[in-house]
Amino acid sequence: MSGQAASYYNTNQSFGGPPPQQQQQQQQQPYYNPEAPQGAPSQPNHSNGGYARGPEPKPPQEPPPTYNQAVYGFDEAFKVEKPKWNDLWAGLLLIAVFLGYVAVSGVVIYRYSKYKGFNGGGIYDSANDFSLNTNTLILLIFVLCVALVLSYAYWLGARYFPKLFIWATGILNIVFALATAIYYLTQHQWGGGIVFLIFGVFAIICFISWIPRIPFTAFMMQTSIDVSRRYGHMFVVSTVGGLLAVAFGAWFSVTLVSIYVAYEPDGNGGGTNPACGDGGGGCSTARVIGLVVYVTFAMYWFSEWLKNTVHTTIAGVYGSWYFFSGTARGMPAGATRGALRRATTYSFGSISFGSLIIALINLLRQACSVAQRQEAAQGSLVGSIAFWVLGCVISLLDWLVTFFNRYAFCHIALYGKAYLPAARDTWTMMKDRGVDALAADCLVGPVITMGSVFVSYVCALLAYLYLRYTHPAYNQGGDFTAVVMAFAFVIGLQICQIFMTPMSSGIETIFAAMAWDPQVMIEQHPDLYQRLVQLYPRVQQAIHA
Numbered sequence: 001m002s003g004q005a006a007s008y009y010n011t012n013q014s015f016g017g018p019p020p021q022q023q024q025q026q027q028q029q030p031y032y033n034p035e036a037p038q039g040a041p042s043q044p045n046h047s048n049g050g051y052a053r054g055p056e057p058k059p060p061q062e063p064p065p066t067y068n069q070a071v072y073g074f075d076e077a078f079k080v081e082k083p084k085w086n087d088l089w090a091g092l093l094l095i096a097v098f099l100g101y102v103a104v105s106g107v108v109i110y111r112y113s114k115y116k117g118f119n120g121g122g123i124y125d126s127a128n129d130f131s132l133n134t135n136t137l138i139l140l141i142f143v144l145c146v147a148l149v150l151s152y153a154y155w156l157g158a159r160y161f162p163k164l165f166i167w168a169t170g171i172l173n174i175v176f177a178l179a180t181a182i183y184y185l186t187q188h189q190w191g192g193g194i195v196f197l198i199f200g201v202f203a204i205i206c207f208i209s210w211i212p213r214i215p216f217t218a219f220m221m222q223t224s225i226d227v228s229r230r231y232g233h234m235f236v237v238s239t240v241g242g243l244l245a246v247a248f249g250a251w252f253s254v255t256l257v258s259i260y261v262a263y264e265p266d267g268n269g270g271g272t273n274p275a276c277g278d279g280g281g282g283c284s285t286a287r288v289i290g291l292v293v294y295v296t297f298a299m300y301w302f303s304e305w306l307k308n309t310v311h312t313t314i315a316g317v318y319g320s321w322y323f324f325s326g327t328a329r330g331m332p333a334g335a336t337r338g339a340l341r342r343a344t345t346y347s348f349g350s351i352s353f354g355s356l357i358i359a360l361i362n363l364l365r366q367a368c369s370v371a372q373r374q375e376a377a378q379g380s381l382v383g384s385i386a387f388w389v390l391g392c393v394i395s396l397l398d399w400l401v402t403f404f405n406r407y408a409f410c411h412i413a414l415y416g417k418a419y420l421p422a423a424r425d426t427w428t429m430m431k432d433r434g435v436d437a438l439a440a441d442c443l444v445g446p447v448i449t450m451g452s453v454f455v456s457y458v459c460a461l462l463a464y465l466y467l468r469y470t471h472p473a474y475n476q477g478g479d480f481t482a483v484v485m486a487f488a489f490v491i492g493l494q495i496c497q498i499f500m501t502p503m504s505s506g507i508e509t510i511f512a513a514m515a516w517d518p519q520v521m522i523e524q525h526p527d528l529y530q531r532l533v534q535l536y537p538r539v540q541q542a543i544h545a
Helices: 020-027 088-114 134-160 162-186 190-230 233-263 285-324 335-344 348-377 381-415 419-433 435-441 444-470 481-516 518-524 526-535 539-543
Strands: none
Touching (some): 088 285, 088 348, 134 233, 134 444, 134 481, 162 190, 162 444, 190 285, 190 348, 190 444, 190 481, 233 285, 233 335, 233 481, 285 335, 285 348, 285 481, 335 381, 348 381, 348 419, 381 419, 381 481, 444 481, 481 518, 518 526
16 A cells, blocks of 8 residues: 655654665655645555555755645545545445434324324323333433433543543442442342342452553543643534434434334234324334334444544544644644544445444344343343343453444544455554554543443433333333333433543544554654653553564
8 A cells, every 4th residue: 555645754764664766865855845745644565564655755946834824634634545435335325224214213203293192291191001102201301311411521520530530430330330239139130130240340350450550541531631622623523423412312212212102012902002003004013123123223323423423533633633733834724624524425434334333233232231131120030140141242342343443443534445444454553563552551442431331321220210110001010121221221321422432532543643653653742752651661662663
């Protein structure tokens, strides 16, 4: 693969220098050429085991322009090789799935509104005693509000108190897991109690292993926050992404309840559901399950796409900071707009592809969660633990794929490559440099994941308490408790993860950029490098690999 742009530091360094015939010319060239796009990292050249440079800069023909005169954009700084449009099939499939979701939502919401009187206008006035109704819709609105408030508070805590944020996350997860386990055991919910007890013990072990790495992680978080404060539009991107996630969560909540209202038969075969006899097709449990699975998959895929689009946009800004902020020309003009435009055009298909993989894994994890809660509600200890273990295995797979995805999207943000080549090249470079060890030792990913899980467990607990104390007629036997709790969990998890995406995006982009061009860290960001060496001496092995 060829390099993307001219490198602005001495190319006689390692990591692949210029061709021999250019070396004599290079000795006569200036250190910096303001007329050429500077600082973009070269892409890997696996044929010779190194990393190819871009073309050497030509001697300037006129005095270097001042900073205000050297206006250039994101697309000039990080040029996209042909083909520019990648993984179009995934983007088109996402659009088709979303349009199908819109169609399903429109039909079922219309049927819900048509029989709103039957389903009630509040918590206690519903005549519907066989499926989710307005009572459930109000619950999900409460869940959205709690998820929004907690996610925003969590985001503020990470922004202003990074070290305290890490400690609080670990401690809160331990306390909440043990408290929930005790509560379930006192309510004779043996399966759920033992599962949460195991989760609490696991959280304690993880937190103890965290302690030596907290200073390094806190410093990386502070670095990411310092950069984001200089470019406040990144917080705008985060806020808009979070609000879109809340809006989509509200839409999904209404759609989910409306599916049950429109097609759920009662215990006697559907005779008391007026929507079933209105020419809209027969009511059946199979239809409800099919539609719920479809809209849940669409929700996962769209929310993952939204989260990864925010991540890719923010990664473009951090990449611009890493490679250009220390040069005479400074940051590219409109870096955020340029990164967002690339993420939603050339890279739309690649982001959709990566998001599809995570959506499928999350759908499997959701199914395990529902099954585990149902087994726990029925008092089946063996079944509950078995599904919990299976869910843990799927969660591990989710973590591995997400780890690859996040760094692949950093590559996509700057180069607009297809998803699979970006994932392969980024991982190869990180391993060659040893940066994968740095990324593994940084706790930001686990901390944000555990924080999001904490928010989602609070939402699930809220759903459980709401159903317990409002006693909706449709849930007298507890048949819907597991389903409602599982969807409350999902809503809280997705909203918090989208809010927290920019926090991890900056750190992940810095790690990826260190793999692409480690010398930039020493030359352009010496203070950051020296501080990293003090806190984490192993960084020298990666930088000088």
